[in-house]
Amino acid sequence: xxxxxxxxxxxxxxxxxxxxxxxxxxxxxxxxxxxxxxxxxxxxxxxxxxxxxxxxxxxxxxxxxxxxxxxxxxxxxxxxxxxxxxxxxxxxxxxxxxxxxxxxxxxxxxxxxxxxxxxxxxxxxxxxxxxxxxxxxxxxxxxxxxxxxxxxxxxxxxxxxxxxxxxxxxxxxxxxxxxxxxxxxxxxxxxxxxxxxxxxxxxxxxxxxxxxxxxxxxxxxxxxxxxxxxxxxxxxxxxxxxxxxxxxxxxxxxxxxxxxxxxxxxxxxxxxxxx
Amino acid sequence: xxxxxxxxxxxxxxxxxxxxxxxxxxxxxxxxxxxxxxxxxxxxxxxxxxxxxxxxxxxxxxxxxxxxxxxxxxxxxxxxxxxxxxxxxxxxxxxxxxxxxxxxxxxxxxxxxxxxxxxxxxxxxxxxxxxxxxxxxxxxxxxxxxxxxxxxxxxxxxxxxxxxxxxxxxxxxxxxxxxxxxxxxxxxxxxxxxxxxxxxxxxxxxxxxxxxxxxxxxxxxxxxxxxxxxxxxxxxxxxxxxxxxxxxxxxxxxxxxxxxxxxxxxxxxxxxxxx
Numbered sequence: 001x002x003x004x005x006x007x008x009x010x011x012x013x014x015x016x017x018x019x020x021x022x023x024x025x026x027x028x029x030x031x032x033x034x035x036x037x038x039x040x041x042x043x044x045x046x047x048x049x050x051x052x053x054x055x056x057x058x059x060x061x062x063x064x065x066x067x068x069x070x071x072x073x074x075x076x077x078x079x080x081x082x083x084x085x086x087x088x089x090x091x092x093x094x095x096x097x098x099x100x101x102x103x104x105x106x107x108x109x110x111x112x113x114x115x116x117x118x119x120x121x122x123x124x125x126x127x128x129x130x131x132x133x134x135x136x137x138x139x140x141x142x143x144x145x146x147x148x149x150x151x152x153x154x155x156x157x158x159x160x161x162x163x164x165x166x167x168x169x170x171x172x173x174x175x176x177x178x179x180x181x182x183x184x185x186x187x188x189x190x191x192x193x194x195x196x197x198x199x200x201x202x203x204x205x206x207x208x209x210x211x212x213x214x215x216x217x218x219x220x221x222x223x224x225x226x227x228x229x230x231x232x233x234x235x236x237x238x239x240x241x242x243x244x245x246x247x248x249x250x251x252x253x254x255x256x257x258x259x260x261x262x263x264x265x266x267x268x269x270x271x272x273x274x275x
Numbered sequence: 276x277x278x279x280x281x282x283x284x285x286x287x288x289x290x291x292x293x294x295x296x297x298x299x300x301x302x303x304x305x306x307x308x309x310x311x312x313x314x315x316x317x318x319x320x321x322x323x324x325x326x327x328x329x330x331x332x333x334x335x336x337x338x339x340x341x342x343x344x345x346x347x348x349x350x351x352x353x354x355x356x357x358x359x360x361x362x363x364x365x366x367x368x369x370x371x372x373x374x375x376x377x378x379x380x381x382x383x384x385x386x387x388x389x390x391x392x393x394x395x396x397x398x399x400x401x402x403x404x405x406x407x408x409x410x411x412x413x414x415x416x417x418x419x420x421x422x423x424x425x426x427x428x429x430x431x432x433x434x435x436x437x438x439x440x441x442x443x444x445x446x447x448x449x450x451x452x453x454x455x456x457x458x459x460x461x462x463x464x465x466x467x468x469x470x471x472x473x474x475x476x477x478x479x480x481x482x483x484x485x486x487x488x489x490x491x492x493x494x495x496x497x498x499x500x501x502x503x504x505x506x507x508x509x510x511x512x513x514x515x516x517x518x519x520x521x522x523x524x525x526x527x528x529x530x531x532x533x534x535x536x537x538x539x540x541x542x543x544x545x546x547x548x549x550x
Binding site: 036130138139162168202205209248250252253255257260264268272 | 311319405408409410411412413414415437438439442443477480484523525526527528529530531532533535536539540543546547550
C-alpha cells in the first residue's frame with residue numbers, strides 16, 4: 001500500500017504550494033517534477049533533496065531513481081496516483097522536494113569559468129530553462145540570471161532545463177552591471193548577443209578558425225555571452241556594458257531568432273572555438 | 276465607429292472557429308494572429324489574405340499593416356476590442372484570415388533548394404513553428420512536415436513562426452519515405468539529426484572548412500536535414516532512410532538539446548558551410 005493516499009493531506013498541499021514563488025522563498029524549498037529532472041537531481045544534487053515521491057507504477061518504471069535515492073540515503077515515499085497528481089499536474093508520477101542552495105558569484109569563479117551565459121531580464125520560465133539546458137549541452141560552465149529575470153526554480157523553468165539545472169552552477173538574483181564588471185575582472189570577454197550588433201558571428205568564427213578578419217573579438221578567449229529579454233532584447237544601457245555586440249547572421253527573411261535558438265548558436269560557436 | 280461591434284456575430288464566430296483543424300480543412304482557410312505575423316502575411320502572401328481585422332488602437336499603432344493591406348487591395352475591417360478578443364485571445368488587436376494554398380513538393384523543387392528541413396512526426400505546434408522560424412533565419416529554402424506532424428496552420432504553430440511561414444515554402448501532409456527519396460533524387464544529401472548518430476557535427480564542420488577528417492558527409496553539398504519527434508526522436512526505421520546520422524556534440528552533461536535548438540545548430544552549420 002502506498003504510504004500517502006490522501007490528496008488533501010497537509011503534506012501534499014505543502015508540496016503543491018512550492019509552485020508559488022513566495023512559498024519557495026518562505027520555505028527555502030522548491031519542486032522538481034518528472035522523471036528526467038528528478039533523476040538528475042538525485043544524481044547531481046542529492047545533498048539538496050529532502051523527499052522523493054513516486055507512484056508505485058513510476059517506482060517500477062523508473063527504478064533507477066529509487067535505487068539512486070536509496071543509495072544516497074534519501075527518503076523515498078510512495079503515493080497514490082491521486083496524491084502525485086495533486087502535488088503536480090506535470091510530474092508523470094515523480095516529484096522531488098529540494099532545498100534551495102543559491103550559488104554565489106564567488107563560488108562560480110572558483111571554477112575558473114571559460115564560457116558563461118548571462119540572461120538579462122528574461123521573464124519567461126520556459127525560455128530561461130531552455131537556455132540553461134542549451135548552455136549545459138554547449139559545455140558552458142555557468143548560467144547567471146541577472147536583473148529582473150525569472151526565478152530559475154519556477155517549476156516550468158526547472159522542467160525546461162530537463163535536469164541541466166543540476167549539472168552546472170546557476171546564479172540568480174544578481175544585478176547586471178556589477179556582475180558583468182566582475183566577469184570582466186576575472187578575465188572574461190563580455191559579448192552581447194544583439195540583432196543589430198556591430199559584429200557578425202560568422203566573422204568571429206572565421207577569425208577563430210584562423211581565416212581571420214582582424215579587429216573582431218576573439219571567440220577563443222574565455223567569454224560571457226549576454227542575452228536580453230525574449231520580447232524586446234537588450235536595453236541599450238545594458239548592451240553598452242558589454243565589450244562588443246555580436247549579431248547572429250540572418251540569411252533568410254526572418255527578423256530574428258528566438259532567445260533560446262540565438263543563445264544556442266552563440267554558445268556553440270564559442271565552445272567550438274574554444275575546443 | 277468600428278464596423279464590427281458584436282462579439283457574438285456569425286462572422287466573428289467563424290473567424291474564431293478557424294482555431295480548429297476540422298474547420299480549417301472544411302473551409303480551406305486559416306487564422307493569423309498578432310501584428311508580426313499579419314504584417315508578414317500581408318507583405319509576402321497578399322494573394323491568400325481574405326480579410327484583415329484590427330481594433331482602432333491597433334490600426335493606429337500598426338499603421339504600416341493597414342497601408343500595406345490597402346495598397347494590395349485587401350479588405351481592412353475595424354472591430355471593437357471585444358470583437359478582436361472574441362476572434363482570438365492572442366492577437367494583440369490584429370487578425371487576418373487567409374486561404375490555405377498548400378505548397379507541393381513539385382513547387383518546392385522548382386526553386387532548386389540547397390537546404391531543406393524535414394520534420395518527421397513533430398507533434399507540438401510551438402516546436403514546429405520555432406523550427407520554421409529558425410530555418411528561415413538560417414537561410415533554408417523550405418521546410419517539409421512529414422508523417423504524423425502537426426498542421427503548420429495550427430494557430431500556435433503560425434504564431435511561433437513569427438511570420439516566417441510566409442517567407443519560405445512549407446510543405447505539409449506528405450509521407451516521409453517518398454519525400455526523402457524525392458529529395459535524394461533531386462541531388463540532396465539526407466542527414467538525420469540524431470543524438471546517437473555515427474558522425475559528430477564538429478567533424479562535418481571541420482571537413483567543410485578544409486581541416487578534413489575524410490569519410491564524413493560534405494556539409495557544402497545541398498542537404499536535407501531530417502528531425503524527429505520532440506519526445507522520442509527519430510524512429511530507427513525513419514533514421515535508416517537518411518544517408519547518414521549526425522549528432523550535435525554534447526559538451527556538458529545534458530542528455531540532449533531540445534528539437535528547435537538542435538535543428539538551429541544543424542541548419543546554421545549547413546548554411547555556414549554552404550556560404
